[in-house]
Amino acid sequence: MKSRKIALYPGTFDPITNGHYDIIERARNLFDEVIVAVAESKDKNPLFTLEQRIHMAQIAVKNLNGVHVVGFNNLTVELAHEHNAGVLIRGLRAVSDFEYELQLGYLNNSLDEEIETVYLMPKLKHAFISSSIVRNLLKFNGKTEHLLPIEVQKIIGSLN
Structure with missing residues:
Protein backbone atom coordinates (compact mmCIF):
# COMPACT_ATOMS: atom_id res chain seq x y z
CA MET A 1 0.00 0.00 0.00
CA LYS A 2 1.30 3.43 -0.94
CA SER A 3 1.85 5.76 2.02
CA ARG A 4 -0.04 9.00 2.04
CA LYS A 5 1.95 12.18 1.50
CA ILE A 6 0.99 14.66 4.21
CA ALA A 7 2.15 18.27 4.13
CA LEU A 8 1.96 20.84 6.92
CA TYR A 9 1.51 24.51 6.04
CA PRO A 10 2.36 26.47 9.19
CA GLY A 11 1.82 30.19 9.69
CA THR A 12 0.16 32.85 11.76
CA PHE A 13 -2.59 33.47 9.17
CA ASP A 14 -3.54 36.82 10.74
CA PRO A 15 -5.79 36.74 8.69
CA ILE A 16 -5.68 34.06 6.01
CA THR A 17 -5.46 35.77 2.60
CA ASN A 18 -6.05 34.89 -1.04
CA GLY A 19 -2.28 34.36 -1.29
CA HIS A 20 -2.40 31.75 1.48
CA TYR A 21 -5.42 30.12 -0.16
CA ASP A 22 -3.55 29.95 -3.47
CA ILE A 23 -0.61 28.19 -1.78
CA ILE A 24 -3.01 25.75 -0.05
CA GLU A 25 -4.65 24.87 -3.39
CA ILE A 59 -14.17 28.55 6.65
CA ALA A 60 -11.74 29.50 3.85
CA VAL A 61 -10.74 25.87 3.10
CA LYS A 62 -14.04 24.14 3.82
CA ASN A 63 -14.54 23.17 0.16
CA LEU A 64 -11.04 21.76 -0.35
CA ASN A 65 -10.98 17.98 0.08
CA GLY A 66 -7.99 16.69 2.01
CA VAL A 67 -7.33 20.00 3.75
CA HIS A 68 -7.91 20.61 7.41
CA VAL A 69 -6.91 23.19 10.00
CA VAL A 70 -5.28 22.87 13.41
CA GLY A 71 -3.99 25.38 15.93
CA PHE A 72 -0.62 24.95 17.60
CA ASN A 73 1.80 26.37 20.11
CA ASN A 74 4.84 24.13 19.83
CA LEU A 75 7.72 23.57 17.43
CA THR A 76 6.60 23.09 13.85
CA VAL A 77 8.68 19.92 13.58
CA GLU A 78 6.92 18.49 16.66
CA LEU A 79 3.53 19.27 15.11
CA ALA A 80 4.62 17.61 11.87
CA HIS A 81 5.49 14.46 13.85
CA GLU A 82 2.11 14.51 15.60
CA HIS A 83 0.36 14.50 12.21
CA ASN A 84 2.80 12.24 10.32
CA ALA A 85 3.65 15.10 7.95
CA GLY A 86 6.98 14.70 6.19
CA VAL A 87 6.82 17.97 4.29
CA LEU A 88 6.55 21.58 5.39
CA ILE A 89 5.04 24.06 2.94
CA ARG A 90 6.33 27.61 2.86
CA GLY A 91 5.20 30.42 0.59
CA LEU A 92 7.57 32.74 -1.23
CA ARG A 93 6.20 36.02 -2.55
CA ALA A 94 9.43 37.86 -3.32
CA VAL A 95 13.19 37.59 -3.07
CA SER A 96 12.94 39.36 0.29
CA ASP A 97 11.13 36.29 1.72
CA PHE A 98 13.81 33.89 0.53
CA GLU A 99 16.58 34.44 3.10
CA TYR A 100 14.27 34.10 6.11
CA GLU A 101 12.47 31.08 4.65
CA LEU A 102 15.76 29.40 3.73
CA GLN A 103 17.06 29.82 7.31
CA LEU A 104 13.80 28.44 8.69
CA GLY A 105 13.99 25.46 6.33
CA TYR A 106 17.56 24.72 7.43
CA LEU A 107 16.58 25.08 11.08
CA ASN A 108 13.70 22.63 10.74
CA ASN A 109 15.92 20.20 8.87
CA SER A 110 18.55 20.45 11.63
CA LEU A 111 15.85 19.41 14.12
CA ASP A 112 14.72 16.51 11.94
CA GLU A 113 16.69 15.43 8.88
CA GLU A 114 13.62 13.59 7.52
CA ILE A 115 11.59 16.82 7.22
CA GLU A 116 11.56 18.36 3.77
CA THR A 117 10.56 21.95 3.09
CA VAL A 118 8.81 22.76 -0.18
CA TYR A 119 8.61 26.39 -1.25
CA LEU A 120 5.64 27.44 -3.34
CA MET A 121 4.96 30.76 -5.03
CA PRO A 122 1.46 32.16 -5.29
CA LYS A 123 0.09 33.27 -8.64
CA LEU A 124 1.43 36.65 -9.69
CA LYS A 125 -1.90 38.36 -8.94
CA HIS A 126 -1.52 37.31 -5.27
CA ALA A 127 2.24 37.85 -4.93
CA PHE A 128 1.94 41.25 -3.22
CA ILE A 129 -0.60 40.13 -0.61
CA SER A 130 0.51 39.68 2.97
CA SER A 131 -1.41 39.51 6.21
CA SER A 132 0.42 42.62 7.44
CA ILE A 133 -0.81 44.60 4.42
CA VAL A 134 -4.36 43.42 5.12
CA ARG A 135 -4.09 44.33 8.83
CA ASN A 136 -2.86 47.82 7.93
CA LEU A 137 -5.76 48.33 5.55
CA LEU A 138 -8.23 47.08 8.18
CA LYS A 139 -6.91 49.64 10.70
CA PHE A 140 -7.96 52.40 8.32
CA ASN A 141 -11.13 50.74 7.01
CA GLY A 142 -9.43 50.25 3.65
CA LYS A 143 -10.75 47.97 0.92
CA THR A 144 -9.66 44.34 1.48
CA GLU A 145 -12.30 42.40 -0.49
CA HIS A 146 -9.83 41.64 -3.29
CA LEU A 147 -7.23 40.32 -0.83
CA LEU A 148 -9.28 37.91 1.27
CA PRO A 149 -11.48 34.89 0.63
CA ILE A 150 -15.11 36.10 0.57
CA GLU A 151 -16.05 34.08 3.67
CA VAL A 152 -13.13 35.56 5.63
CA GLN A 153 -14.10 39.08 4.55
CA LYS A 154 -17.61 38.44 5.90
CA ILE A 155 -16.27 37.18 9.24
CA ILE A 156 -14.00 40.20 9.65
CA GLY A 157 -16.88 42.50 8.71
CA SER A 158 -19.06 40.92 11.39
CA LEU A 159 -16.36 41.50 14.04
CA ASN A 160 -16.33 45.27 13.51
Missing part, protein backbone atom coordinates in the same frame (compact mmCIF):
# COMPACT_ATOMS: atom_id res chain seq x y z
CA ARG A 26 -1.25 24.34 -5.03
CA ALA A 27 -0.08 22.18 -2.12
CA ARG A 28 -3.28 20.14 -2.27
CA ASN A 29 -2.52 19.32 -5.90
CA LEU A 30 0.87 17.93 -4.83
CA PHE A 31 0.00 16.07 -1.60
CA ASP A 32 -2.70 13.69 -0.40
CA GLU A 33 -3.42 15.81 2.65
CA VAL A 34 -2.58 19.38 3.63
CA ILE A 35 -2.77 20.53 7.22
CA VAL A 36 -3.05 24.28 7.65
CA ALA A 37 -1.38 24.88 11.01
CA VAL A 38 -2.31 28.18 12.66
CA ALA A 39 0.37 29.27 15.12
CA GLU A 40 -0.54 30.99 18.34
CA SER A 41 2.37 33.44 17.77
CA LYS A 42 1.87 35.64 20.84
CA ASP A 43 5.25 37.26 20.12
CA LYS A 44 3.83 38.64 16.85
CA ASN A 45 0.93 40.24 18.74
CA PRO A 46 -1.72 39.10 16.23
CA LEU A 47 -4.76 41.23 15.50
CA PHE A 48 -7.10 38.24 15.70
CA THR A 49 -7.24 35.61 18.43
CA LEU A 50 -6.02 32.10 17.75
CA GLU A 51 -9.62 30.87 17.78
CA GLN A 52 -10.70 33.54 15.27
CA ARG A 53 -7.77 32.73 12.96
CA ILE A 54 -8.49 29.00 13.13
CA HIS A 55 -12.17 29.66 12.38
CA MET A 56 -11.34 31.92 9.41
CA ALA A 57 -8.95 29.32 8.00
CA GLN A 58 -11.52 26.53 8.46
Whole structure:
Protein backbone atom coordinates (compact mmCIF):
# COMPACT_ATOMS: atom_id res chain seq x y z
CA MET A 1 0.00 0.00 0.00
CA LYS A 2 1.30 3.43 -0.94
CA SER A 3 1.85 5.76 2.02
CA ARG A 4 -0.04 9.00 2.04
CA LYS A 5 1.95 12.18 1.50
CA ILE A 6 0.99 14.66 4.21
CA ALA A 7 2.15 18.27 4.13
CA LEU A 8 1.96 20.84 6.92
CA TYR A 9 1.51 24.51 6.04
CA PRO A 10 2.36 26.47 9.19
CA GLY A 11 1.82 30.19 9.69
CA THR A 12 0.16 32.85 11.76
CA PHE A 13 -2.59 33.47 9.17
CA ASP A 14 -3.54 36.82 10.74
CA PRO A 15 -5.79 36.74 8.69
CA ILE A 16 -5.68 34.06 6.01
CA THR A 17 -5.46 35.77 2.60
CA ASN A 18 -6.05 34.89 -1.04
CA GLY A 19 -2.28 34.36 -1.29
CA HIS A 20 -2.40 31.75 1.48
CA TYR A 21 -5.42 30.12 -0.16
CA ASP A 22 -3.55 29.95 -3.47
CA ILE A 23 -0.61 28.19 -1.78
CA ILE A 24 -3.01 25.75 -0.05
CA GLU A 25 -4.65 24.87 -3.39
CA ARG A 26 -1.25 24.34 -5.03
CA ALA A 27 -0.08 22.18 -2.12
CA ARG A 28 -3.28 20.14 -2.27
CA ASN A 29 -2.52 19.32 -5.90
CA LEU A 30 0.87 17.93 -4.83
CA PHE A 31 0.00 16.07 -1.60
CA ASP A 32 -2.70 13.69 -0.40
CA GLU A 33 -3.42 15.81 2.65
CA VAL A 34 -2.58 19.38 3.63
CA ILE A 35 -2.77 20.53 7.22
CA VAL A 36 -3.05 24.28 7.65
CA ALA A 37 -1.38 24.88 11.01
CA VAL A 38 -2.31 28.18 12.66
CA ALA A 39 0.37 29.27 15.12
CA GLU A 40 -0.54 30.99 18.34
CA SER A 41 2.37 33.44 17.77
CA LYS A 42 1.87 35.64 20.84
CA ASP A 43 5.25 37.26 20.12
CA LYS A 44 3.83 38.64 16.85
CA ASN A 45 0.93 40.24 18.74
CA PRO A 46 -1.72 39.10 16.23
CA LEU A 47 -4.76 41.23 15.50
CA PHE A 48 -7.10 38.24 15.70
CA THR A 49 -7.24 35.61 18.43
CA LEU A 50 -6.02 32.10 17.75
CA GLU A 51 -9.62 30.87 17.78
CA GLN A 52 -10.70 33.54 15.27
CA ARG A 53 -7.77 32.73 12.96
CA ILE A 54 -8.49 29.00 13.13
CA HIS A 55 -12.17 29.66 12.38
CA MET A 56 -11.34 31.92 9.41
CA ALA A 57 -8.95 29.32 8.00
CA GLN A 58 -11.52 26.53 8.46
CA ILE A 59 -14.17 28.55 6.65
CA ALA A 60 -11.74 29.50 3.85
CA VAL A 61 -10.74 25.87 3.10
CA LYS A 62 -14.04 24.14 3.82
CA ASN A 63 -14.54 23.17 0.16
CA LEU A 64 -11.04 21.76 -0.35
CA ASN A 65 -10.98 17.98 0.08
CA GLY A 66 -7.99 16.69 2.01
CA VAL A 67 -7.33 20.00 3.75
CA HIS A 68 -7.91 20.61 7.41
CA VAL A 69 -6.91 23.19 10.00
CA VAL A 70 -5.28 22.87 13.41
CA GLY A 71 -3.99 25.38 15.93
CA PHE A 72 -0.62 24.95 17.60
CA ASN A 73 1.80 26.37 20.11
CA ASN A 74 4.84 24.13 19.83
CA LEU A 75 7.72 23.57 17.43
CA THR A 76 6.60 23.09 13.85
CA VAL A 77 8.68 19.92 13.58
CA GLU A 78 6.92 18.49 16.66
CA LEU A 79 3.53 19.27 15.11
CA ALA A 80 4.62 17.61 11.87
CA HIS A 81 5.49 14.46 13.85
CA GLU A 82 2.11 14.51 15.60
CA HIS A 83 0.36 14.50 12.21
CA ASN A 84 2.80 12.24 10.32
CA ALA A 85 3.65 15.10 7.95
CA GLY A 86 6.98 14.70 6.19
CA VAL A 87 6.82 17.97 4.29
CA LEU A 88 6.55 21.58 5.39
CA ILE A 89 5.04 24.06 2.94
CA ARG A 90 6.33 27.61 2.86
CA GLY A 91 5.20 30.42 0.59
CA LEU A 92 7.57 32.74 -1.23
CA ARG A 93 6.20 36.02 -2.55
CA ALA A 94 9.43 37.86 -3.32
CA VAL A 95 13.19 37.59 -3.07
CA SER A 96 12.94 39.36 0.29
CA ASP A 97 11.13 36.29 1.72
CA PHE A 98 13.81 33.89 0.53
CA GLU A 99 16.58 34.44 3.10
CA TYR A 100 14.27 34.10 6.11
CA GLU A 101 12.47 31.08 4.65
CA LEU A 102 15.76 29.40 3.73
CA GLN A 103 17.06 29.82 7.31
CA LEU A 104 13.80 28.44 8.69
CA GLY A 105 13.99 25.46 6.33
CA TYR A 106 17.56 24.72 7.43
CA LEU A 107 16.58 25.08 11.08
CA ASN A 108 13.70 22.63 10.74
CA ASN A 109 15.92 20.20 8.87
CA SER A 110 18.55 20.45 11.63
CA LEU A 111 15.85 19.41 14.12
CA ASP A 112 14.72 16.51 11.94
CA GLU A 113 16.69 15.43 8.88
CA GLU A 114 13.62 13.59 7.52
CA ILE A 115 11.59 16.82 7.22
CA GLU A 116 11.56 18.36 3.77
CA THR A 117 10.56 21.95 3.09
CA VAL A 118 8.81 22.76 -0.18
CA TYR A 119 8.61 26.39 -1.25
CA LEU A 120 5.64 27.44 -3.34
CA MET A 121 4.96 30.76 -5.03
CA PRO A 122 1.46 32.16 -5.29
CA LYS A 123 0.09 33.27 -8.64
CA LEU A 124 1.43 36.65 -9.69
CA LYS A 125 -1.90 38.36 -8.94
CA HIS A 126 -1.52 37.31 -5.27
CA ALA A 127 2.24 37.85 -4.93
CA PHE A 128 1.94 41.25 -3.22
CA ILE A 129 -0.60 40.13 -0.61
CA SER A 130 0.51 39.68 2.97
CA SER A 131 -1.41 39.51 6.21
CA SER A 132 0.42 42.62 7.44
CA ILE A 133 -0.81 44.60 4.42
CA VAL A 134 -4.36 43.42 5.12
CA ARG A 135 -4.09 44.33 8.83
CA ASN A 136 -2.86 47.82 7.93
CA LEU A 137 -5.76 48.33 5.55
CA LEU A 138 -8.23 47.08 8.18
CA LYS A 139 -6.91 49.64 10.70
CA PHE A 140 -7.96 52.40 8.32
CA ASN A 141 -11.13 50.74 7.01
CA GLY A 142 -9.43 50.25 3.65
CA LYS A 143 -10.75 47.97 0.92
CA THR A 144 -9.66 44.34 1.48
CA GLU A 145 -12.30 42.40 -0.49
CA HIS A 146 -9.83 41.64 -3.29
CA LEU A 147 -7.23 40.32 -0.83
CA LEU A 148 -9.28 37.91 1.27
CA PRO A 149 -11.48 34.89 0.63
CA ILE A 150 -15.11 36.10 0.57
CA GLU A 151 -16.05 34.08 3.67
CA VAL A 152 -13.13 35.56 5.63
CA GLN A 153 -14.10 39.08 4.55
CA LYS A 154 -17.61 38.44 5.90
CA ILE A 155 -16.27 37.18 9.24
CA ILE A 156 -14.00 40.20 9.65
CA GLY A 157 -16.88 42.50 8.71
CA SER A 158 -19.06 40.92 11.39
CA LEU A 159 -16.36 41.50 14.04
CA ASN A 160 -16.33 45.27 13.51
